[in-house]
Amino acid sequence: TKDYKVTIDGTKVATKTKLSYKANDGTAKQVSLADGLNFKNGTLTTASIDDAGVVKYDVNTAAITAGTDG
Known part of the structure; x- marks a missing residue:
């Protein structure tokens, strides 16, 4: 062998x-x-990553105004 x-x-x-x-x-x-991959912030959202491939998107609620944004 x-x-x-x-x-x-x-x-x-x-x-x-x-x-x-x-x-x-x-x-x-x-x-x-x-x-x-490169996760980016969007309109009224913030992207973040964590261990083990976790991707999170948070909504920026402080930036939303009633009437203007819905």
Whole structure:
């Protein structure tokens, strides 16, 4: 028998491996694992992240005015 040592370069794998994502059943887009996702604040919302892949969006209720914003 012959033993072989197999190694991988995780950086290269992350650069070449794509993650698909979409919003509201729309057209899927892709990003490399190395680039990752970047969650941003929206209109009257604040994005934050936590351990274990948790993403949170909080509503900025102090910025909402009755009548103007609904």
